[in-house]
Amino acid sequence: MTLVLLPDTITLDPRLPDGVRTAQYDVHQPIPEQWRDAEVLVAWGNPTDRLAEAARNLHGLRWVQSLAAGPDAVLAAGFDPQVQVTSGRGLHDGPVAEHTLALVLALARRLPDAVRAGQRRQWSTDLGGLQPIPGSDGAGFTSLCGARVLIWGFGSIAARLAPALTLLGAQVAGIASTAGERAGYPVVTAAEAMDLLPRTDVLIDILPATAATRRIIDDGVLRRLPAHAVFVNVGRGSTVDEGALVHALQDGRLAGAALDVTAVEPLPADSPLWDLPNLLLTPHAAGGRPVGADTLLSDNIAAFHRGEPLRNQVRR
Known part of the structure; x- marks a missing residue:
């Protein structure tokens, strides 16, 4: 009888083939x-020390299914190389795309400035009234x-986000490890993107x-971006040199930024990121809602039981 351990951080009810049973465990x-x-x-939501402990103690383990889009915590936990790892790729596309769009629009419409003005009970004529025509x-x-939007990491989330940006009039391109076309959008390599950055409004x-x-x-x-550009990160905090970002915002070399992720989470109280008026922070809130987790689990448990390839394989 195959035993599947389900976390208590989310309600799960996957379909199970004969010969498979589940047990719910406390991730803490x-x-x-x-x-x-x-x-x-x-x-899902496992502390890093408990994941490492599971890697040491579950000697019969053959497969770890992460419900996170990025399974970096599982990969770093020290599971035996023979243990398969699959990700939650696709489960977060809608929520993360929505949050990213919200951050981009908040920067475009200067909503953080409006909130601060409202807290001062100030009717700001700089934020309202007659405004320059976009693009002038x-x-x-x-x-x-x-606007020219460049998405670095053009995967399934970007494929969900890009049409919404296009609908609002943006010109969208992507950056990935290989160039070509994805979901109907042009994608270039990181090296090729260096020529696009000076003409980019949103990265x-x-x-x-x-x-x-x-x-x-x-x-x-960051230096290749024009001074009016903004930067949004909903990927991982480790992908950004935060010191360089702080200096770019402080020096006016970048108009604004929005971060849903930071290199250290929770963000320490003494981080200079808190004090930047042109930076919008959200507390890793873009994901956190694995939509369709039961379907992914049902499909993968059935495939595992039959000895077939699993969806979203990260490590075989």
């Missing part, structure tokens, strides 16, 4: 002794209409945390 406690022969572990001299980035980061992406958004990248 050690896996009970009677369940340590489990072959499958589903991870001196307008900066104030609208998606005609969106949806990159996973890997050795290759660590601090890939560095001072060189």
Whole structure:
């Protein structure tokens, strides 16, 4: 009888083939002794120390299903290389796309400035009244209409986000490891993107945390953006050189930024990011809602039981 361990951080009810049973475990406690022969572990919201503990104690484990789009925490936990790892790719496309669009629009419409003015009970004529036409001299980035948006990490989330940006008038392109066309949008490599950055109004980061992406958004990248551009990160905080970003915002070399993720989470109280008036922060709120998790689990558990390839394989 195959045992699948389900986390208590989310209500799950996958379809199970004959010969498979489930048990719900507390992600904040050690896996009970009677369940340590489990072959499958589903991870969602597990603390890093408990994941590492599971890697040491679950000696019969054959597969870990992460419900996160980026399974970096599972990959870093120390599971045996023979243990398959699958991700929650696709489960977060809608929520993350919505949150990203909200952040971009908030920067375009200067909503953080409006909130601060409202807290001062100040009716700001700079924010309202007559405004420059989008795209005209001196307008900066104030609208998606005609804006040039570059998405670094053009995967399934970007494929969900891009049509919404297009509907509002943006010109969208992507950056990925290989060039071509994805979901109907042009995609270039990182090297080719260096020529696009000076003509970019919005740079969106949806990159996973890997050795290759660590601090890939560095001072060189930020300096190539025009001063009116904005930067949005809904990928991973490790992909950004935060010191370079702070300096770019402080020096006026970048008009604004919105971060849903930071290099250290929770963000320390003494971080200079808190004090930047042109930076909008949300507390890793873009995801957190794995839509369709039961369907993914049902499909993958059935495939695992039959000895067939799994969806969203990260490590075989």
